[in-house]
Amino acid sequence: MQGKIKIKIDGQDLTVEEGFTILEASRQAGIEIPTLCFDEALEPYAACRLCVVELSTKGTKRLVASCVYPVEEGAEIRTMTDEILRHRKILVELYLSRSPNAKRMRQLAEQIGVGEPRYRFEETHNCVVCGMCVRACDEIVGASAIGFSQRGMKRKVEPPFHRGSAACISCGTCTTICPTEAITLKEIDQIKSVHVKDEGASLEPCGVCAAFELVPVSPEAYTGWLSEKLSLKPAVKSKA
Amino acid sequence: MKIRSLEDLIAAKNRGLATLYPQRTKIMVGMASCGIASGSRVVMKTLRDETQKIGLDAYISPIGCIGSCYKEPLVDIIQPGKPRLTYANVTPDMAVGIAESLASGRILTEGLFTRIEEDENLVEGTRVRIARGVAGLRTASDPPVVGGGDGPSIDRGGASAVRSGPNDVGGPSSRGVGDSLPRDATSEYTQVPAFDDVPFFKQQKRIVLRNCGIINPDSIDEYVARGGYFTLHKVLKELSPQQVIDEVKASGLRGRGGAGFPTGVKWQLTRNSPGNVKYIICNADEGDPGAYMDRSVLEGDPHSVLEGMTIGAFAVGAHEGYIYVRAEYPLAIEKLQKAIKQAEEYGLLGDDILGSGFSFVVKLSKGAGAFVCGEETALMASIEGRVGEPRPRPPFPAQSGLWGKPTNINNVETWANVPVIIARGGNWYSQIGTEKSKGTKVFSLVGKVNNSGLIEVPMGISLRDIVYSIGGGVTEGGKFKAIQTGGPSGGFIPESLIDLPVDYERLAAAGAIMGSGGMVVMDEKVCMVDMARFFLTFTAAESCGKCAPCRIGTYVMNETLARICEGQGKEGDIEFLQELAETVKTLSLCGLGQTAPNPVLTTIRYFRHEYEAHIRDKKCPAKVCKRKFTLEEIARLKEEAARKKAAKKDEGKSAPGFAAEKSDSAKKGEEKTERGSAAKKAPAGDESTAAKKAEKKDARKDKD
Numbered sequence: 001m002q003g004k005i006k007i008k009i010d011g012q013d014l015t016v017e018e019g020f021t022i023l024e025a026s027r028q029a030g031i032e033i034p035t036l037c038f039d040e041a042l043e044p045y046a047a048c049r050l051c052v053v054e055l056s057t058k059g060t061k062r063l064v065a066s067c068v069y070p071v072e073e074g075a076e077i078r079t080m081t082d083e084i085l086r087h088r089k090i091l092v093e094l095y096l097s098r099s100p101n102a103k104r105m106r107q108l109a110e111q112i113g114v115g116e117p118r119y120r121f122e123e124t125h126n127c128v129v130c131g132m133c134v135r136a137c138d139e140i141v142g143a144s145a146i147g148f149s150q151r152g153m154k155r156k157v158e159p160p161f162h163r164g165s166a167a168c169i170s171c172g173t174c175t176t177i178c179p180t181e182a183i184t185l186k187e188i189d190q191i192k193s194v195h196v197k198d199e200g201a202s203l204e205p206c207g208v209c210a211a212f213e214l215v216p217v218s219p220e221a222y223t224g225w226l227s228e229k230l231s232l233k234p235a236v237k238s239k240a
Numbered sequence: 241m242k243i244r245s246l247e248d249l250i251a252a253k254n255r256g257l258a259t260l261y262p263q264r265t266k267i268m269v270g271m272a273s274c275g276i277a278s279g280s281r282v283v284m285k286t287l288r289d290e291t292q293k294i295g296l297d298a299y300i301s302p303i304g305c306i307g308s309c310y311k312e313p314l315v316d317i318i319q320p321g322k323p324r325l326t327y328a329n330v331t332p333d334m335a336v337g338i339a340e341s342l343a344s345g346r347i348l349t350e351g352l353f354t355r356i357e358e359d360e361n362l363v364e365g366t367r368v369r370i371a372r373g374v375a376g377l378r379t380a381s382d383p384p385v386v387g388g389g390d391g392p393s394i395d396r397g398g399a400s401a402v403r404s405g406p407n408d409v410g411g412p413s414s415r416g417v418g419d420s421l422p423r424d425a426t427s428e429y430t431q432v433p434a435f436d437d438v439p440f441f442k443q444q445k446r447i448v449l450r451n452c453g454i455i456n457p458d459s460i461d462e463y464v465a466r467g468g469y470f471t472l473h474k475v476l477k478e479l480s481p482q483q484v485i486d487e488v489k490a491s492g493l494r495g496r497g498g499a500g501f502p503t504g505v506k507w508q509l510t511r512n513s514p515g516n517v518k519y520i521i522c523n524a525d526e527g528d529p530g531a532y533m534d535r536s537v538l539e540g541d542p543h544s545v546l547e548g549m550t551i552g553a554f555a556v557g558a559h560e561g562y563i564y565v566r567a568e569y570p571l572a573i574e575k576l577q578k579a580i581k582q583a584e585e586y587g588l589l590g591d592d593i594l595g596s597g598f599s600f601v602v603k604l605s606k607g608a609g610a611f612v613c614g615e616e617t618a619l620m621a622s623i624e625g626r627v628g629e630p631r632p633r634p635p636f637p638a639q640s641g642l643w644g645k646p647t648n649i650n651n652v653e654t655w656a657n658v659p660v661i662i663a664r665g666g667n668w669y670s671q672i673g674t675e676k677s678k679g680t681k682v683f684s685l686v687g688k689v690n691n692s693g694l695i696e697v698p699m700g701i702s703l704r705d706i707v708y709s710i711g712g713g714v715t716e717g718g719k720f721k722a723i724q725t726g727g728p729s730g731g732f733i734p735e736s737l738i739d740l741p742v743d744y745e746r747l748a749a750a751g752a753i754m755g756s757g758g759m760v761v762m763d764e765k766v767c768m769v770d771m772a773r774f775f776l777t778f779t780a781a782e783s784c785g786k787c788a789p790c791r792i793g794t795y796v797m798n799e800t801l802a803r804i805c806e807g808q809g810k811e812g813d814i815e816f817l818q819e820l821a822e823t824v825k826t827l828s829l830c831g832l833g834q835t836a837p838n839p840v841l842t843t844i845r846y847f848r849h850e851y852e853a854h855i856r857d858k859k860c861p862a863k864v865c866k867r868k869f870t871l872e873e874i875a876r877l878k879e880e881a882a883r884k885k886a887a888k889k890d891e892g893k894s895a896p897g898f899a900a901e902k903s904d905s906a907k908k909g910e911e912k913t914e915r916g917s918a919a920k921k922a923p924a925g926d927e928s929t930a931a932k933k934a935e936k937k938d939a940r941k942d943k944d
Contacts, residue, residue, distance in 0.1 A: 046632035047787045049827040063826055068632045083826075090823040094792040118816055119796045129785060148627070148785075151610070153795040155785030 005073040010080070022053055022066035022077055033066055033079050034088070034108065036095075036179060037130035042139055044068045048130055049091060050108075054078040063087075085112070093117045095128055102126045102180035127182035129155055133174035143167050146174060157183070242587035244595040249464060249473060252586070256465025260455065261318070261370065265298040265342055267291070268316040270453060272305035272539040273532070273571055274693075279331075280313035286332040287315070290339035298342065304540020306453025308440055309693035311353055314453075317342060323371045325429055328353035347429055356435045362450045363467025363663045440691045440710055445672065445680050448533075448656045449696045452540030457575050460582040463543040469588055471659040475551050476596035479662075484555040485511060488658065490666025492678030497523055497614075497651035498726065498755040499831065500677070500744040506648060509638035510556040513646035520553045520561035520600075521623070521642065521649040525607045525614040527566065528727025529778065531758030533682040534652035536694050538565065538572035541656070542579035546589065546602060548655035551662060553600045556648050561600060564619050566607040576604060611728075611782035615830045616641075616649045618784070629784045630830035651756065653682055673699035677743035681754070687724075687761035688715045700741045703733065707761055718763035722846070726755025728775040728782075729835030731842035732768065751842040753835060767864035768847040769854055772839045773801035779836040790833030793824035797840055807867035809855035818844060 003018045009026055016025040021044065026033050036048035044067040053066045056076040063084065066077075078084075092108050097117035099105045101124060109115075131148070134157055138144045145168035146159050157174075159165035174183045243249055269275070269284045284302065291298045306314065311328035315338060318324045325347065327338060334351055341348035358367045435441055446452075455462035463469070475484055489504030510518060522545060526534040538545065549561050565573055580602055583589040591599045605623045612618045613628040620642045622628035641647025657679065661669045670678045677699040683706070686692045690712035697706065703723055707713065714720050722732040725742075731752030733740060740746055744754050762771065780794040797820050804813055821837030821844075828834045844851060853861050860867075869877070 044632075046829060049787050049789050049829065052827060065632055065829075070634065086819075087823045087827055090819055091789055091827060094796060094820075095788060097796070098792055118812075119800070128788070129791065131786075151612075151785045152781055152783040153785065153791060155791065 005071060007071050007074070008076045010078055016071055018071070020071050022055070022064070022069050022071055022075075023051055025071050026053075026066065026077070026079060031079055034111075035067060036104075036108075036128060037132060038067045039132055039136075039177065042132065042135045045131055045135065048128070050088060052084060052087070054081050054084060088112060089114050094119075097121055098124060099126050099128055099180060100124055102128065102182070104179045125182070126180045127157060128180055129157070130179060131157075132177045132179065133157055133183055136173045136177045141169070141171055141173050143169055143171070145169070241585065243469075244587065246473060249469060249594075252461050252464045252469075254465075256455075256459065256461030256463070259299065259301065259459060260462050260465050261368070262299045263320055265296065265320070266318040267298050267300045267338075267342075268303045268318075268456075269300070270305055270312055270314040270316075271302035272452075272536055273569075274305050274309040274536075275312045275314065276571070278309075278312035278329075282332050283313045283315060283330050283335045286335040287339055290336050291342075294339060294343045296339060296343045298339075301456045302458070303455065304452040304457050305536050305694060307444070307446075307449060307536075307694040307696070308353075308691065310691050311693075314353070316356075318370060321371060322347075323429070324356040324359075325432065326353045326355070327351045349429065349432070352429065352432045354435050354438045354441070355429055355432045359454060359466075360446075360450075361467050362447060362660055363471060365664060439712065440693070440695075443701065443705055443709055444696050445698050446696050447660050447672075447680050448537060448544075448653050448682050449694065450541070450660065451544060452536060452694075455541065457540050457542055458578055460543060460579070460586060460588075463541070467663065468543055468659070469547055471663040472547050472550055472588065473594055475554055475662060476594050476598055481511065481555045481557065484551060484662060487662055487666045488555070491661045491669035492666070492673070493654065493657055493661060493669065494677065494744065495651060496653035496657070496681065496756070498753060500754060503650060503654055506638060506650070507552065507556050509636070510558075510646050510648040513639050515646055517560075517645045518556055518558040519642045519645055519647040520549050520556065520558045521616075521619070521637075521647060522549055522561065522563040522655055523614065523616065523619060523649055523651045524563055524565035524569075524572070525619060526569075526652075526756060527611040527614050527782075528756055528758045530686045530760055531684045531727055531756055533684055533694060533757045535569050535572050537652050537656050537682075538569070539575050542572075542575045543583065544656040544659060545576075545652055546579055546583055548658035549602060550589065550593065550600050551658050552648060552650070552655065554598055556646075558648065559599050559601070561602045562605050562623055562642070563602060564605045564607055564613070564623060566609060568609060573604065573606065580604070610784070611778075612784045612830070612832050615832060618830070619649070620647065629786050630832075632829060653757070674741065674743045676745055681742070681757060683757045683759045685711050685759050685761070687759075688718060688763040688766075689713070689761040690715055697742070699743045702739050702741050704738045706742070706759065707738065711761065714761065714763050716763075718765065720761070721764050721766060722762045722768065724752075724760040724762065724771070724839075725758065726753035726835070726838070727758040728778045729753065729832065729838055730755045730758065731838040732762075732771070732846060733842070734846040736846075751838060751845055753838065755835075765862055765864070767805075767860050767862035768843040768850050769801060770805055770860070770862075770864050772843040773798065773805055775839040776801055776836070779832065783832060783836070787827075787829035787833060789824045789827040790829065790836065793820055793828075794833070794836050796820060797824070797837065801840070804851065804854045805860070805865040807854065807858045807865070808870065809851075811855065813855055814844060814848065814851050 004015050005018050007014055007016060007025065009029055009031055012029060014025060014029050016028065023033055023035070023038065033051050033053065035051045037045045038051065046065040046068045049065060051066045052063045054077065055062060055064045055069065057072055057074065089112055092112050092114045096105050096109050096114060097119045098121050105128070134146055134148060137146050145165045146157055148155055149158055150156060159168065243252060267287055269280050269287065271280055271284065288300055291300065303316070308314070313330045315327045315330045315335065316324055317338065319342070327334065328351060330338070330351065337348050337350070357371060358369050360367050451463065451466050455466060485504055485507045488507060489502070491504070493503045494500040495503055495506070524534050524538060526532065553559065553561055563576060565576065580589060587593060589600060589602055593600060607613050607622060610628045612630065613622045615630045616637055617633065618628045618630040620637065621631070623642060637647040637649050639646060641649065673679050680696050680698050682694060682696045684694050685706065689707060691710065695706070695710055697710070707720060707723060720735055720738070722734050724730055724732050725747060731750065733750055733752055737750055740750060747754050776794060776798040780798040783790045783794050785791040797817060800813055800817055803809055817840055821840045825834055825837045850861055853859055854865065858867065
């Protein structure tokens with residue numbers, strides 16, 4: 001499977017490994033594509049839709065999510081067109097209207113040139129439902145202590161049935177990976193205090209460190225520790 | 241009892257013919273959901289009780305829906321030697337009358353809707369003359385399996401046919417009637433329009449609905465009697481998988497779920513995908529409000545779907561299939577479960593089907609009611625027991641679908657087409673329809689239309705034919721305003737485009753979609769902004785919330801539309817909606833979000849003036865939307881009322897000033913003030929009542 005194929009990104013001729021996604025190929029070539037729900041440590045999810053690029057193959061042109069779309073021989077990709085920018089602006093405007101206090105959203109809006117959103121939510125929330133916490137809890141930690149509930153605008157992240165879950169090992173991965181500081185250690189602590197009462201519950205070890213009941217002191221301390229463990233760039237780097 | 245050979249199949253066919261066209265009086269009652277909803281259960285019970293009471297020897301059988309749902313409950317009678325007669329809108333009292341007339345040998349003409357002289361056996365390409373029994377016309381190209389002359393029931397039926405002579409075939413209906421009948425009885429029903437002359441049926445071409453309303457859905461033998469499972473026999477014994485796929489490709493059949501992907505190409509992709517384990521899925525998660533094509537097929541002819549799936553499984557190399565049907569269709573589920581059991585007993589599902597060595601099992605999976613689970617990747621997640629959410633493609637289901645295996649997923653209607661296509665050939669099928677859209681399409685024609693029901697028409701028929709010829713025009717003599725196709729994610733097509741031929745490309749060009757086949761007719765009493773809001777409320781509530789454009793975008797569009805409907809729209813709202821709609825359409829992850837903005841886009845495109853009337857003039861041209869006032873507006877109205885009151889006092893007893901002001905505002909019209917014009921014409925004087933209320937409050941305050 002691992003052959004090399006030729007593609008073109010923003011006019012640059014590139015030879016990349018087969019099986020790469022467009023995002024991987026672009027980043028390798030030093031072309032930055034904005035993302036929100038993507039993290040190298042996680043399976044791509046294609047839900048934030050910020051990373052759309054224009055893909056032309058065999059005479060057809062369409063917008064695809066670069067984080068999941070595999071490169072194809074002879075594909076021509078443009079990462080920034082007027083159309084992409086137009087849609088991206090509207091999308092960021094939507095995000096901003098729902099999460100006006102999220103630092104990451106304000107940064108994005110500034111970068112891309114989005115001003116005051118034309119729609120105002122009465123109830124705002126920092127969570128942008130990117131699902132990074134849910135996926136990290138499942139894929140990295142292996143605890144699956146949190147998930148999504150409800151659908152549409154009501155969709156949110158929480159432990160099953162609103163209750164603290166015995167599956168939570170209080171590792172804090174969710175707080176670290178969250179791009180908009182929507183989940184805090186305080187919340188995790190509250191959740192823990194609920195399931196501590198349940199004495200019969202057996203604690204599962206963390207899938208990364210195999211330690212029990214790791215209680216991070218602060219997100220910063222935890223970030224350093226986790227990045228060491230994973231020998232990856234900390235996910236929160238982009239926030240700085 | 242397993243069917244292992246062609247002889248076994250013919251034996252089953254003869255058993256089916258014996259109940260389909262029995263040599264005694266037969267009474268059929270439409271017992272699909274539409275019939276039951278109109279009261280066919282009571283009618284059925286009355287007929288049973290009454291025939292028993294009278295001592296009439298009649299075979300009473302439930303049947304599916306023949307399509308004319310506006311005429312339900314439908315009762316059909318067949319007396320030996322006479323054509324099939326259909327009574328419409330049957331009440332229990334009428335049922336008593338029908339039973340009594342049957343016992344007396346006469347025919348009740350009151351309530352007669354149509355008569356059917358012949359049943360077309362589409363799979364075999366033959367026509368069966370009902371009035372003479374079962375041995376009817378046969379074409380030269382008839383396969384030998386049709387040779388129904390062997391069975392005992394057919395001999396008897398054939399006798400009257402011989403008497404009438406071959407030249408009568410296709411001639412005036414009265415000649416088909418046996419000699420034993422009194423002449424006067426004949427003339428009674430020849431006045432009733434023949435099936436093909438009823439405007440509702442005239443332009444229809446029933447391929448998918450070939451057995452609906454003809455056979456008893458609980459009888460596998462009656463399905464076989466109509467040529468069912470003979471195609472499967474032919475496929476398993478004579479054809480290679482590739483030949484089957486080539487035939488489907490040649491037919492030009494495209495996915496009837498809405499997207500219109502060529503079915504043969506899809507099958508080929510699944511067949512070519514590496515792997516030993518592959519799956520077949522039938523998508524019966526029909527969720528569009530007002531659309532019930534799939535339900536009717538499953539309730540009226542479940543075996544057509546099972547046979548289609550088995551043929552598809554053989555073609556792509558699958559041995560396991562799933563039918564994903566929504567739990568809100570209890571009757572369809574019941575019929576399917578029964579059909580699967582019967583097919584297993586006959587060895588038409590399971591191991592070593594028809595002794596060919598090919599095995600295929602079908603399982604039912606019930607959906608819990610999420611609209612998004614009609615999307616194929618969400619549907620597969622739901623079958624696997626995960627949350628029904630779509631995932632990005634590629635990989636396509638044909639490469640990696642259910643449990644990561646190559647999966648071929650098609651809609652109910654697509655599967656029901658398959659046996660006929662293989663039996664009659666891809667070329668035969670491709671003669672029907674337009675250049676790029678072949679065959680027929682089932683639509684549920686509902687809304688403000690006289691003849692609502694299920695119709696199957698050749699592709700390329702104009703909307704005008706559907707609405708006026710088949711549908712019989714708009715109800716209560718109303719004026720046609722728009723037709724909405726494709727369910728909540730479809731678009732509105734205005735009167736100016738009513739001559740539009742219906743096919744995938746032309747509907748898409750008009751901003752609508754074929755969708756699964758919902759068609760809602762709207763008259764002048766419908767407000768298009770309100771309608772767009774209605775559908776957006778549905779999609780916003782049904783969005784799974786995974787991707788942001790759909791989650792936030794549909795919500796914001798819905799809120800904006802609601803604001804416009806309430807008379808709180810502002811300049812720029814239309815443009816804002818358009819921009820949002822384009823982005824949601826382009827960026828959304830799955831088909832739900834990609835089509836959800838269609839109602840907004842098409843209403844803006846064709847009915848922009850209605851939006852402008854709501855936003856600028858604060859009025860709803862169709863007088864549907866209720867104006868709501870903000871606190872500031874109420875304060876302003878109060879102020880105005882107080883001012884007017886003061887002015888009145890100043891003028892003294894006579895009020896010429898007031899009258900002058902009135903005529904002034906009438907002359908200047910909208911220029912005067914927005915409020916002025918709104919108060920005069922606005923929806924049912926909402927504003928003036930608000931002003932009065934404000935005045936009253938003021939008066940109360942003054943007293944205090």
